[in-house]
Amino acid sequence: MLKEKVCKFIDENRGLFFSVSKEIWENPEVGFEEFKASELLAKIIQEAQFDTELGVASLDTAIYALHPDQKEGPTVAILAEYDALPEIGHGCGHNLIAAAALGASLALGSIKKELPGKLVFMGTPAEEGGGGKIFMINAGLFKDVDAAMMFHPSATKNYVGRGGLAVKEIKIEFFGKTAHASSEPEKGINALDAIIQIFNGINALRQHITSDARIHGVITNGGVKPNIVPGYASAEFYVRAQDDNYCEELVNKVENIAKGAALSTGARLEFERVGHAYMSRNVNKVLGAAFTKNMNAIGEKTHTVEHGKGLGSSDIGNVSHVVPTIHPYIGISKDEINGHSTDFAKAASSEYGNEQMLKITKALAMTAIDVFTTPELVKEMKEDFEKTKKR
Numbered sequence: 001m002l003k004e005k006v007c008k009f010i011d012e013n014r015g016l017f018f019s020v021s022k023e024i025w026e027n028p029e030v031g032f033e034e035f036k037a038s039e040l041l042a043k044i045i046q047e048a049q050f051d052t053e054l055g056v057a058s059l060d061t062a063i064y065a066l067h068p069d070q071k072e073g074p075t076v077a078i079l080a081e082y083d084a085l086p087e088i089g090h091g092c093g094h095n096l097i098a099a100a101a102l103g104a105s106l107a108l109g110s111i112k113k114e115l116p117g118k119l120v121f122m123g124t125p126a127e128e129g130g131g132g133k134i135f136m137i138n139a140g141l142f143k144d145v146d147a148a149m150m151f152h153p154s155a156t157k158n159y160v161g162r163g164g165l166a167v168k169e170i171k172i173e174f175f176g177k178t179a180h181a182s183s184e185p186e187k188g189i190n191a192l193d194a195i196i197q198i199f200n201g202i203n204a205l206r207q208h209i210t211s212d213a214r215i216h217g218v219i220t221n222g223g224v225k226p227n228i229v230p231g232y233a234s235a236e237f238y239v240r241a242q243d244d245n246y247c248e249e250l251v252n253k254v255e256n257i258a259k260g261a262a263l264s265t266g267a268r269l270e271f272e273r274v275g276h277a278y279m280s281r282n283v284n285k286v287l288g289a290a291f292t293k294n295m296n297a298i299g300e301k302t303h304t305v306e307h308g309k310g311l312g313s314s315d316i317g318n319v320s321h322v323v324p325t326i327h328p329y330i331g332i333s334k335d336e337i338n339g340h341s342t343d344f345a346k347a348a349s350s351e352y353g354n355e356q357m358l359k360i361t362k363a364l365a366m367t368a369i370d371v372f373t374t375p376e377l378v379k380e381m382k383e384d385f386e387k388t389k390k391r
Contacts (some may be wrong), residue, residue, distance in 0.1 A: 002005040002053045002114060002115070002271045002369050002373070003294075003297075003365075003366045003369055004162055005110070005111050006104075006107040006110070006111060006366065006369065007107075007298075007362045007365075007366070008226060008363065009107040009110050009148065010103055010104075010107050010361050010362050010365065011358075013103070014169055014213035014358055015105065016044075016103075017099045017100075017102065017103040017354075017357070018099070018274065018354050018360065020040065020041070020044070020095075020098065020099045020102055021095045021096055021098070021099035021348075021349075021354055021357065022095075022096075023036075023037075023040060024036075024037045024040070024082055024095035024098055024099070025089070025090050025095040025345075025348060025349045028084030028085075028089040028090055029082075029083065029084055029132035030083060030085070030128070030372065031083040031084055031125060031127070031132070032059065032060070032061060032083075032125055032126045032130050032132070033061070034061040034082050034083050034084075034125050034126075035060070035061060037061070037083075037382070038054060038060075038061040038063055038082065038096060038123055038125065039044040039054065039099060040064070040295060041063060041080060041082070041102055041123050042054040042063050042065070042123070044102060044106075044161075045063070045065045045102065045105065045106070045121050045156070046065070048105075048106050048109055049067075049068055049175050050065035050066060050067050050068070050105075050109065050110070050121060051065065051066045051067075051322075052064075052065040053065070053234065054123075056136065056139065056141065056226070057135040057138070057139035057141060058135065058139070059125055059126075059132060059135055059136075059297055061123070061125040061132075062122075062123060062124065062125050062132055062135070062136060063080070063121065063122060063123030064120070064122055064123075064136075064141055065105070065120065065121040065122075065123075066118065066119070066120050067105075067108075067109050067112050067118070067119040069112040069113050069119075069318060070117075070118045071116045071117060071118075071381075072116060072117070073115075073116030073117030073118070074116070074117045074118075074146035074147065074281075074371055074372060074378050075117055075118040075119075075120060075144050075145050075146050075147075075374060076108075076118070076119055076120065076145075076146065076147050076148075076149065076368045076371050077106075077116065077120040077121075077122050077147070077148045077149070077323075078101045078104050078105045078119075078120070078149055078150065078226075078364065078368065079101055079122050079124050079133070079149065079150035079316070079319070080090075080100075080102060080121070080122065080123045080124065080150070081094045081097045081098060081099060081124055081125075081127045081147055081150070082094050082095065082097070082098040082123065083125055083126050083127055083128050083132075083161070084128075085128060085340060088340060088341065088342060088345055089334050089342075089345045090301075090345050090349070091339070091340045091341050091342060091344045091345040091348075092128065092152075092153070092339065092348075093152070093153030093332060093339060093345075093347070093348035093353070094127070095151075095348055095349070096153050096301070096332065096353060096354070096356075096357040097151060097152060097153070097355075099216070099357055099361075100124075100150075100151055100357050100358075100361040100364065101121065101123075101150060101364075102121070103148075103358070103361040103365075104361050104362075104364040104365040104368065105119065107123040107133075107361070107362075107365045108174040108365050108368055108369070112217050114258065114371045115307075115369070115373065116373070117146075117371075117372050118144075119368075121144065121191070122136065122141065124136060124315070127304070127314055127315055127316075129169065129283045130275065131275060131276035131277070131318070132315065133315040133318055134276040134278075134315050134318050135276075135294055136241065137318060137319065137322055141244065142319060142322050142323055144304030144325070144380065145269065145322075145323045146323065146378060146381075146382070147209060147287060147323065147324050147325070147326075147368075147371050147378075147381065148178045148316075148319050148320075148323050148324070148325045149287075149325070149326050149327075149364050149367065149368060150316065150326075150327055150364075151328050151329065151330060151360045151364060152314075152325070152327060152328075152329050153202060153330065153332045153347075153348060153353065153356075154313040154329035154330065154331050154332070154334070154339075155331060155332075155333050155336055155337050155338075155339070155344070155345075155347075155359075156224045156331040156333055156334065156336055156337075156346075157303050157329070157331050158293055158294070158295065158300055158301060158302045158303060158328070158329060158330045158331055159302065159303055159304070159305055159329040160288045160292050160302045160303075160304070160328045160329075161283050161285065161288045161304055161305070161329060162281075162283075162304075162305045162310075162311070162327070162328075162329060163242065163280065163281045163283055163305070163311055164244055164278075164280060164281035164311055164312060164313055164316070164317045164327075165212065165214065165240040165241060165247075165280060165311050165312065165313045166241055166242070166244045166247040166277065166278060166279050166280040166313065166315055166317065167238050167239065167240045167247070167277065167278045167313035168238070168239050168240075168247055168248070168251050168268055168273060168278075169236065169237070169238055169239075169273070169274040169275055169277075170236070170237050170238075170239065170251060170254065170255075170272065170273055170274060171234065171235075171236050171270065171271075171272040171274050171295070172195070172198060172234060172236070172237070172258050172269070172270070172271055173232070173233075173234040173236050173269070173270040173272075173273075174191035174192075174194040174195060174232070174233050174234070174261070174262065174266075174268065174269055174270075175191060175231070175232055175270070176188065176189030176190055176191035176194070176229070176230065176231045176232070176233075176266070176267040177189040177229070177231055178228055178229055178230070178231035179228075179229045180227065180228070180229075181226065181227045181228060181229050182227060185229060188229030188231070188371060189229070189231070189265060189267050190229050190230055190265060190267070191223075191230045191231055191232050191233035191265075191267045192222050192223050192230040192233040193236050193261075193265050193267075194258075194261040194262060194264075194265040194267045194269075195222065195233040195234070195261075196218055196354070197257075197260070197261035197264065197265070198217075198235060198254075198257055198258055198261055198341070199217070199235075201257035201260065201261065201282075202215050202217075202237075202254060202257060205253060205257065207266065209241075209250065210241065210246065211300070212221065212241060212242045212311070213239075213240060213241040213242075213246070213247075213250060213380060214238070214239075214240040215237060215238070215239050215240075216237065216238030216252065217235050217238065218235065218236060219233070219234070219235045220234045220235060220236055221233055221234045227277045230250035236274070237254065238313075239254060240313055241280075241313070242280055243280065244279055244280050246313055247277075247280075247369075251273070255271050258271050259271075274284075275380050276318075277319045278313045278314060278315050278318060279317040279319050279320075279321050280317050280320055280324065280389040281314070281316065281317040281320050281327065282317075282320040282385065282389065283320075283388070284320070284324045284325060284326060284381060284384055284385055284388070285325045285384055286304075286324075286377065286380045286381040286383075286384045287324050287325070287367070287371075287377075287381050287384075288326055288328070290367050290370045290371075290377060291326055291328055291364075291367045293364045293365045294362075294366040294367050294370070294389055295328075295359075295360075297366070298359055298362055298363060298366075300330070300359055300360075300363070302328070314327070321389065323385070324382060324385040325379045326367070328360070328363075330356050330357070330359065330360040331356065332347045332348060332350070332352065332353035332356050332357070333347040333350075333352070333353070334352065368372055
C-alpha cells in the first residue's frame with residue numbers, strides 16, 4: 001500500500017520532476033558553481049516542509065534537508081548530483097539524478113507520518129572531480145545515516161551492483177630554462193621533453209599493471225612557440241584501480257617515472273596529489289537485491305557488469321565506505337551512446353530519458369520504504385557492509 005502511494009505521487013507530480021530536470025539541463029553549471037541548481041532544489045524541498053540548509057559542509061551549493069517527521073528507526077539519505085561537465089554540459093545526466101532524488105524524497109515525505117526513522121535529502125555538488133560528498137562525509141553529515149541511495153544514468157541498460165574504481169588525480173610540473181631553439185638550444189632545459197618522457201614511461205608501464213587499472217592524462221601546458229625551448233610544461237593525470245591500495249602503488253610508480261624524467265632532462269619536478277581521492281565502491285548486495293525486486297515490480301529488468309569492465313569513478317565510493325550504499329543505473333537511450341558526450345547530453349534531455357528517470361525514482365522510493373519498514377533487511381544490509389569493509 002505504501003509503495004502504491006509513492007508511485008501514485010510520482011506519477012501525479014511528473015510535470016514538476018520533468019521541469020526540474022529541464023531547468024538544470026538548460027543551465028549547466030560545473031562543480032562548486034551549481035548555484036541555480038542548488039537554489040532550485042533547496043527551494044522546492046523546503047516548500048515541502050523539509051528542514052533545509054543550503055551551504056552545508058562549507059560548500060555554497062551543498063544541501064542538507066531533513067523531513068520534520070522523525071521517529072525511532074533507520075535513517076535513509078537520498079542523494080542528488082547536479083554538476084555539469086565543461087563544454088559538454090550534462091553529458092553525464094546529473095540533471096536526471098537531481099530530479100529523481102528530489103522526486104523520491106518528496107514522495108517519501110508525503111507518507112513519512114506512516115514510516116519510522118528519518119528521511120534526509122542531500123544535494124552533493126562537484127561529483128565530476130571536486131568530491132563534494134567527501135566534504136560532507138568529513139563534516140559528519142553521514143554519521144547517523146543507515147542507508148544512502150542514488151541512481152546514475154547509463155546508455156541502454158539497467159545495472160545493479162556495478163562497482164567503481166578508486167581514482168587519484170595528480171598534477172606534474174617541470175621547470176626548465178628557456179633559450180633560442182635554433183641559435184642556442186644547448187643553453188636551454190626543455191621542460192616539454194620531460195613531460196613527453198612521462199607519457200612514454202606510462203605507456204611502457206601499462207604492460208605491467210592489472211587489467212582493471214587506468215592511467216590517462218593531458219598536457220596542460222607545452223610551451224609557447226616552437227622557436228623557444230619550453231621553460232615550463234605541465235600535465236594532469238588520473239590514476240584508477242579497483243583496489244585502493246593498488247591505486248596508491250600506481251601513483252608512486254608514476255612519481256618515479258617523473259623523477260626519472262627530471263634526472264634525464266635536468267628540469268625541476270613538482271609532483272602534486274590534487275584534491276580528494278575517490279575510493280573504490282563497496283557494493284551492498286543486500287540493498288541491491290531489494291532494489292532489484294522493486295525494479296522488477298515496475299517492469300524493468302536489471303543486469304550485472306562483468307568484473308572489472310566498464311567502470312568509472314565517483315565520490316559515491318567514499319560514501320560506500322561509510323554507510324551501506326546503492327548506486328544503480330538505468331538506460332536513458334534506445335541507441336548505444338558514449339558517456340561524457342554530447343549524445344549523452346541529448347539523451348539526458350529527451351522524453352525517453354525523463355520517462356526512465358521517473359521509473360527509477362519509483363524504485364528508489366520503494367527501496368527506501370523497504371529499509372524503513374523491514375528491520376531484518378537493515379540487519380542483513382549492515383552485516384554485508386561490514387563484510388565488504390573487512391575485504
